[in-house]
Every structure is written in structure tokens, then in C-alpha cells.
Amino acid sequence: MTRRYRILYHHRIRAEDGQAMHVRELIRALREEGHEVHECALVPKGDTEGGSNAEPVGGFWQRVRLPRVATEVMEIAYNRTAMRMLESACDRFRPDFIYERHALHLFAGLRVARRRRLRLLLEVNSPMVDEMTRLRLLHFRRRAARVEREVLGGADRVFPVTAVLRDWLVRCGADPAACRVVPNGADPARYGDTTRAEAAALRRSRGVPATAPVIGFVGYMRDWHRLDFAVDALGLPGMDQVHLCLVGEGPALPSVVGRAQQLSVGDRVHVFPAVPPREVPKHVSMFDVGMIPAINPYSSPLKLFDYFAAGVAAIAPDQPNVRESVTDAENGILFAADDGDAFGSRLAAALGDLDRTRAIGRAGLDRLLERDWTWRGNARRVVAAYEELAR
Secondary structure (H helix, E strand, C coil), X not given: CCCCCEEEEECCCCCCCHHHHHHHXXXXXXXXXXXXXXXXXXXXXXXXXXCCCCCCCCCCCCCCCCCHHHHHHHHHHHHHHHHHHHHHHHHHHCCCEEEEECCCCXXXXXXXXXXXXXXXXXXXXXXXXXXXXHCCCCCCHHHHHHHHHHHHHHCCEEEECCHHHHHHHHHCCCCHHHECCCCCCECHHHCCHHHHHHHHHHHHHCXXXXXXXXXXXXXXXXXXXXXXXXXXXXXXXXXXXXEEEEECCCCCHHHHHHHHHHCCCHHHEEEXXXXXXXXXXXXXXXXXXXXXXXXXXXXXXXXXXXXXXHCCEEEEECCHHHHCCCCECCCEEEECCCCHHHHHHHHHHHHHCHHHHHHHHHHHHHHHHHHCCEHHHHHHHHHHHHHHHHC
């Protein structure tokens, strides 16, 4: 690194979930790379640690039973507060550039960057207007689309988490030349012999035999995550020794546990509460196979990179955004998306040849290291993108 930068990091996150973990890890990585980061937010995340798989509280201001239209008005109004905070931070901190996590209706970063003649680097994790429209949660769609187009087109660099999302954002107004794909990451230094010993102790605490194959999931659990695929797989021929570990909470959990009881496999399903990020490695390291039974078509799942970092084989749907990180039977296991039978078949085959499956897990770690899919790697990508602009 030739220079240390002063980075003004703006976000609108209140939730204590994967979003917060992403913010926290990138801020930490930028600081570890030697940069000075000032976090501009109503609820700072950089110096705190919460449960990464706890219940999401909402994207902005805690959603305390407000009608969606009222929440959306508050999101729009937040821009005035954000611009005041950013202007004040610019006066005090004198940043080299602004880094902003994109949010619905949010234009404050772009406006202040233009006023201050600073570069705006924009992180984007989903096509928000399309997503909220599909969920029928967007009341001011035309306004939201106009703001999205302005911000995507005005940012000096745009960081989508997948190439699939990049193409989506280009259709929404982003300049293709400004886009740099930056997937999620993990910290492989948090995994090692000590972590594996802690994982073995966790297994023993739940009565899981040392030789029993374990499949697992870490994160917030919703119905669309299709954890029922895993429960059903426990009842397949040859799977009677397999245990399922679920780490986290969410509305799908009661039905998953209930289904396990109905299928008489409940004694092999183990539920662990939501844990803070520092405890994720020892929980993931319990698994022989880490699951992603379902995922949206554009995201870069945090848990996938945790599975890679742990050297745990990942099983995930065969779809374009997943194939950006996983090559079937090389560094992961792919199954036909939305097909529970295909999931069960591929999982049973993987657990029937654990030597091969563990080799796939090691290959996942190798690829993570080769591609530098780490938080510090992402910090370096952000800085490199800024330096392209500064030349």
C-alpha cells in the first residue's frame, strides 16, 4: 500500500444481522489495512459486535409496527439528517472519499460527494426497487426508481456483490465501466486447530457421536430457505446416522423442528441459538457439509464464504450467482434449484463418500485463498478502485 486514506463510511443500517456483519467486517479490514475510517450512521456498527444470525430488526429505524408507507416516508426524510451528518463529518474528518452502502430512497451520499467534490464509492447488495416491488412493499415506486437511477449512474464506482447483480444494476442505470464485482468474504485466520477443538466440544455437548456425519446451516431461518429439504433428507436410506445442526433463529424454525418430529428424526436435529460473529467459526466447523438449500438469484451469501474458510464442503443451488463462486464437484456441491429430491440425492452421495467430500471442502478453502475472498481482500479492492479514479 502506497498511501493511507481517510474514508467516510456511510450506511443506514439498524439491523443486527448479516448486513451489520458486512459493515463491521469491512470497516475492520480497512482499518487493518492501515486506513482511517469514520463511520457515519445513526446506529454505528464498526465498534460493536452482535448476533450475525439474530432476528433482523429492519433496514432503517426499528420497524415498530409502523405501516410500510410510514416507514418509507421516514426513509425518504432520513436524507436530510444524513446530509447534515455527512457535511459535519466532512468538515471534521476531511475524507479522501465517501463509501456508502446503498439503501432504498438514499441519495445523501451522492449529493454531499458532489457538493464536496469527493468521489463516491457505492456498495450494492440487492436490486432494491425491484425487490421491494416484488414483495409489494413499495409505495413510492417511481420516486424510488428515480433516486436509484440517479445514484447508480452518479457514483464513481459501484460494487455489486455478484456479476448477476452487476448486470441487473446496469439495467437500472449503473455505468458498466464503473462497476467492480466484490463478493462477500470471510476471515480464514479465525479457523484452525483451536476452532476445530471447540467445534468437537460443541458436538459432544449435544450428544452427536464423533464419527457421525453432520450437515448444518447458520443464519436467520425463513420458510424460503427450504430447510425442510434437509429434514426430509434425514429420512432417506443410508442417512440414519446423519445429524442436522441449525445455528440461529427465525420464523421457519418451529415448522422445521415440527417436521423433524413428524418424520421421527427429531433426535438428530440440534438447534443452537443465534451467536455473535466471533462464535460462528466454531459452529460452522462442526459441519461436514454446510447447506444453502435456497438463495435469491443475485446475492453473494455470507455463509458460503464461512463454509469455504472452515474447509467445509458447501451444497447450494445450481444457479448463475452461485456458480460465480462454486464449481460443482470441485470446490462445492450443486443441485438443481428448488428440487428437494435433487438436494437429498446429492447430499446422500456426499455423505456416503466423506473422504471425497472433505477434499471438496479443502478445495473451497484453497479457492477462497487463491481469489482472496477475504474481508481484507475486499478492503484492498475498494482502495484499488479509488486509486484508479485518482490517477
